[in-house]
Amino acid sequence: MQGGSGMSKVSPIRAVNDFVVKFANVNGSGSASANLLFAKAILRMGVPVAPRNIFPSNIQGLPTWFEVRVNEAGWRGRRGGVDLMVAMNPQTWDEDLKEIEPGGYLFYDSTKALPASKFRDDVNAIGMPLTAICNREYSDARQRQLFKNIIYVGALSTLLEIEPETIAELIGEQYKGKEALLKPNVQAMHMGRAYAENNLDWPLGVRVRRTNAVGDRIFIEGNSAAALGCVYGGATVCAWYPITPSSSMAEAFARHCKRFRTDPASSKARYASVQAEDELASIGMVIGASWNGARAFTCTSGPGISLMQEFIGLAYFAEIPAVIFDVQRGSPSTGMPTRTQQADLLSCAYASHGDTKHVLIFPQDPKEAFEFAALSFDLADRLQTPVFVMMDLDIGMQEWLCDPLAWDSRRHHDRGKVMSFQDLESGKEFGRYLDVDGDGIAYRTYPGTHPSRGSYFTRGTTKDRYAHYTEDGATYVDNMQRLLRKLETAKQYLPEPVRRKAGAPTRFGAIYFGSTAPVMDETLAALESQGIHLDTLRLRAFPFHDAVSDFISEHEQVFVVEQNRDAQMRSLLINELVIDPGKLIPVLHYDGTPITARFILREIGEKLAMFNVTPLRKVAP
Amino acid sequence: MTYLAKPRLHHPELPKNKLGYTHRDYEGAVSTLCAGCGHDSISGAIIQAFFELELPPHRVAKLSGIGCSSKTPTYFLGNSHGFNSVHGRMPSVLTGANLANRDLIYLGVSGDGDSASIGLGQFAHALRRGVNMVYIVENNGVYGLTKGQFSATADRGSKSKRGAVNNDQPIDLVLLALQLGASFVARSFSGDKAQLVPLVKAAVLHRGAAFIDVISPCVAFNNHAGSTKSYDFVREHNQAVNRLDFMPTHSRFGAQAAQGARRLQPGRSYRGNKLPAAARRCGRDRHRTVVRTARCHGFACGTQHRRHSAQRIARSRARSRRRRAGEVQRVVALSAQVLDAVTCNSSSPRTRGPRGV
Ligand SMILES: Cc1ncc(C[n+]2csc(CCOP(=O)(O)OP(=O)(O)O)c2C)c(N)n1
Ligand code: SF4
Numbered sequence A: 001m002q003g004g005s006g007m008s009k010v011s012p013i014r015a016v017n018d019f020v021v022k023f024a025n026v027n028g029s030g031s032a033s034a035n036l037l038f039a040k041a042i043l044r045m046g047v048p049v050a051p052r053n054i055f056p057s058n059i060q061g062l063p064t065w066f067e068v069r070v071n072e073a074g075w076r077g078r079r080g081g082v083d084l085m086v087a088m089n090p091q092t093w094d095e096d097l098k099e100i101e102p103g104g105y106l107f108y109d110s111t112k113a114l115p116a117s118k119f120r121d122d123v124n125a126i127g128m129p130l131t132a133i134c135n136r137e138y139s140d141a142r143q144r145q146l147f148k149n150i151i152y153v154g155a156l157s158t159l160l161e162i163e164p165e166t167i168a169e170l171i172g173e174q175y176k177g178k179e180a181l182l183k184p185n186v187q188a189m190h191m192g193r194a195y196a197e198n199n200l201d202w203p204l205g206v207r208v209r210r211t212n213a214v215g216d217r218i219f220i221e222g223n224s225a226a227a228l229g230c231v232y233g234g235a236t237v238c239a240w241y242p243i244t245p246s247s248s249m250a251e252a253f254a255r256h257c258k259r260f261r262t263d264p265a266s267s268k269a270r271y272a273s274v275q276a277e278d279e280l281a282s283i284g285m286v287i288g289a290s291w292n293g294a295r296a297f298t299c300t301s302g303p304g305i306s307l308m309q310e311f312i313g314l315a316y317f318a319e320i321p322a323v324i325f326d327v328q329r330g331s332p333s334t335g336m337p338t339r340t341q342q343a344d345l346l347s348c349a350y351a352s353h354g355d356t357k358h359v360l361i362f363p364q365d366p367k368e369a370f371e372f373a374a375l376s377f378d379l380a381d382r383l384q385t386p387v388f389v390m391m392d393l394d395i396g397m398q399e400w401l402c403d404p405l406a407w408d409s410r411r412h413h414d415r416g417k418v419m420s421f422q423d424l425e426s427g428k429e430f431g432r433y434l435d436v437d438g439d440g441i442a443y444r445t446y447p448g449t450h451p452s453r454g455s456y457f458t459r460g461t462t463k464d465r466y467a468h469y470t471e472d473g474a475t476y477v478d479n480m481q482r483l484l485r486k487l488e489t490a491k492q493y494l495p496e497p498v499r500r501k502a503g504a505p506t507r508f509g510a511i512y513f514g515s516t517a518p519v520m521d522e523t524l525a526a527l528e529s530q531g532i533h534l535d536t537l538r539l540r541a542f543p544f545h546d547a548v549s550d551f552i553s554e555h556e557q558v559f560v561v562e563q564n565r566d567a568q569m570r571s572l573l574i575n576e577l578v579i580d581p582g583k584l585i586p587v588l589h590y591d592g593t594p595i596t597a598r599f600i601l602r603e604i605g606e607k608l609a610m611f612n613v614t615p616l617r618k619v620a621p
Numbered sequence B: 001m002t003y004l005a006k007p008r009l010h011h012p013e014l015p016k017n018k019l020g021y022t023h024r025d026y027e028g029a030v031s032t033l034c035a036g037c038g039h040d041s042i043s044g045a046i047i048q049a050f051f052e053l054e055l056p057p058h059r060v061a062k063l064s065g066i067g068c069s070s071k072t073p074t075y076f077l078g079n080s081h082g083f084n085s086v087h088g089r090m091p092s093v094l095t096g097a098n099l100a101n102r103d104l105i106y107l108g109v110s111g112d113g114d115s116a117s118i119g120l121g122q123f124a125h126a127l128r129r130g131v132n133m134v135y136i137v138e139n140n141g142v143y144g145l146t147k148g149q150f151s152a153t154a155d156r157g158s159k160s161k162r163g164a165v166n167n168d169q170p171i172d173l174v175l176l177a178l179q180l181g182a183s184f185v186a187r188s189f190s191g192d193k194a195q196l197v198p199l200v201k202a203a204v205l206h207r208g209a210a211f212i213d214v215i216s217p218c219v220a221f222n223n224h225a226g227s228t229k230s231y232d233f234v235r236e237h238n239q240a241v242n243r244l245d246f247m248p249t250h251s252r253f254g255a256q257a258a259q260g261a262r263r264l265q266p267g268r269s270y271r272g273n274k275l276p277a278a279a280r281r282c283g284r285d286r287h288r289t290v291v292r293t294a295r296c297h298g299f300a301c302g303t304q305h306r307r308h309s310a311q312r313i314a315r316s317r318a319r320s321r322r323r324r325a326g327e328v329q330r331v332v333a334l335s336a337q338v339l340d341a342v343t344c345n346s347s348s349p350r351t352r353g354p355r356g357v
């Protein structure tokens, strides 16, 4: 085939409501909103989509991609591979071209002729002179750029049979009240459609068909859902320092609070959101506010966690609740700041100097981010210790299709063990570090409670059960043992792991957590269809429930699937549950892109082959 | 040293304030600092100030960093909640506490190492935010707790106990506080209780960020010849700018100031009414000049950025006497009224705290 358009040697991919489109753009060209419009139009047609914005750490000029997985079955993770590439960035042309599946499609701007070497003979090229059209239609440079995006969305809608009315409806919503913008956008979309109808072969083998597979599910980013969880969880103080990918969570919190936490009568803010001078200060503010009785949190990413280490140790040792959202990104150092990883597990689990250990919870998607965010404040108050909500960029900054967020209006906040004025007045004994209930958790008081009882001195130095300074070794040990007891108690409050039995008995298990979970769901279904069976356990919290060690001991080999280089969760399991390392097989994905179903399938498939596992039943492909 | 409880025997004849509290009720545990340490005198002044202000101790939250100075909150206001946080980072903890509850009085105690070295950033940001608090630095020019290394406030040319000469410029926290917009700034000396107690009282009644830098000699590591923070040196070079109950009145910065300018001499500091005419342009500038001029030569103590009229102070005190126990919130409000009345010497009143809950 020649550099223009034409059919490939390999038969073109044919699929309805099940394919992957990837847009390759230049950052700052306004493509993101057009691409999201594309994804939402498909969603409006009742077909589930899973978009992934893969963006650079840059405001303008660097390559950026937007992947839209169209999938009626509802798999929300990345599949791997691309069926239709919308190649709008010459810088990344070669690498984009490589990614296309044999028989796939390449949609490109054909204004300038490209040599045949720039194409593949197993890929169907669809050229459209986008720049020429824009230059003809618009005189302003910025308009040429912005409308180009809408024009290609229009052309794609013809090629993929996306309903133009649905796109127009979405544009209408986006530009409500801004007629001046609305009309030209709709026109541009139709311009794209007209060109495609008259000049291109349509529809393609891959196409969208209206169905009803979305139901009442909502489309939401994890950061926004987590911030809403904080509001429901009763958080009134947020102290933060900007860092991708967590900033949008703090911003969402302020936005939600403005709506839900502004006193209607006085229009006074019933919350505080402080952009601190750095992460040392943001965690300090969280600790100060929590000490004083508020529910407070910070949200950050790896570098921020590093700066917070000393304070985290103080909160652990002095037993002050603190909620920390770690929206993980590519690390170490500045690493890949706009890419995703699960690589802060160890630095959070054992954050700070000395013997420390912290509660971590792992939401799998925005819905759980909402639930766990609200729960984290109960946990922090109940356990009087830092609680880490381990998100990642993939959950935090991507829009996910989720079941509607739900809240039981009868639910009340668990403020943990706090002595009131009445308790103190009635003569109840108060010892700030006195374990009266044997669960390792002592009572605290808020400052200002009682004129003569219940005050105490909070310190990072060793203290006795009544909070008095001491350097006595036995007292120190007594306190450290109680802290261990407290973490033992913690397990009963933490979200339980989710176990799933395979369709047939198996010697093999797999452990995974966080944003790997939606991908794992798909992988397991695929394995099952190949006759390969795996029992699974999805971790939702650290310290580990007893069910986790049971699960491992019930299997000969257990895969631990995670998104970091050093198999950090595997290390935690080995270290905390005293497990033979040979039993846990790492499956690691850490190039900064979200893990894909194909990757896990291949890894587990290869590893099982080494154990001579033959599928129980062969299934026709 | 472990915790030493103070005997709780109360003399029946001890004078009581209007809340029925004696001086003892404002004390804390027995100090474990070196005998003669300046910091202990500051604790004494704090106890006296709160006793005289007739504030219920439990409505005060006292926070500190790390250092000998930061240990002192254990030694006063035993019925207050206290928080000995981490080195250099009391300001953020205090800010957070302030966000959670605006009805308490926040007293931050820190050292020169704690605030001018490791914690300079947090010091600056708490002041620029105008957090409602009293922030006291117990300034001895050294790291007492780690045995006498120079801190960032040590004067250039001053000698350590071992004879090392400090070649670096000192950071003057008072100048910095002014620059950062603190609405109440003062310097005092731990050995001058008559001056320090009213300053602390005024600072407590001030709404906004009130900062007091208290020169507080370290007898163990910085009280030798060659030190500029020893008792001898400070006594010799300090002349209180004013003897005040709360503050000098506005009129004291009067017509004679210009002639006073001629009397500036090295090694002395000056009363507020003897300032160069240029320094009278505006309050904050004037104060900066007092401090800057004096710092070249010695100390300017008792200088104060915020001035209140005597009548207003009297009125607010009369009102505060009528207060019932526990009504700390009104104290804060009262001081705010005073504040609003005397914003003449700064461009804008810094009544703004962080957004509260
Ligand atoms: C992160 C950290 N670094 C170092 C120390 C050791 N340290 C304890 S107190 C102190 C200096 C305190 O000096 P200052 O604030 O002037 O208080 P002073 O003892 O002089 O009153 C240092 C460096 C520490 N506690 N934490
Ligand atoms: S070492 Fe210095 S600052 Fe510390 S207690 Fe002794 S005299 Fe005071």
Ligand SMILES: [Mg+2]
Pocket: B067, B111, B112, B113, B138, B139, B140, B141, B142, B143, B144, B151
């Ligand atoms: Mg010092």
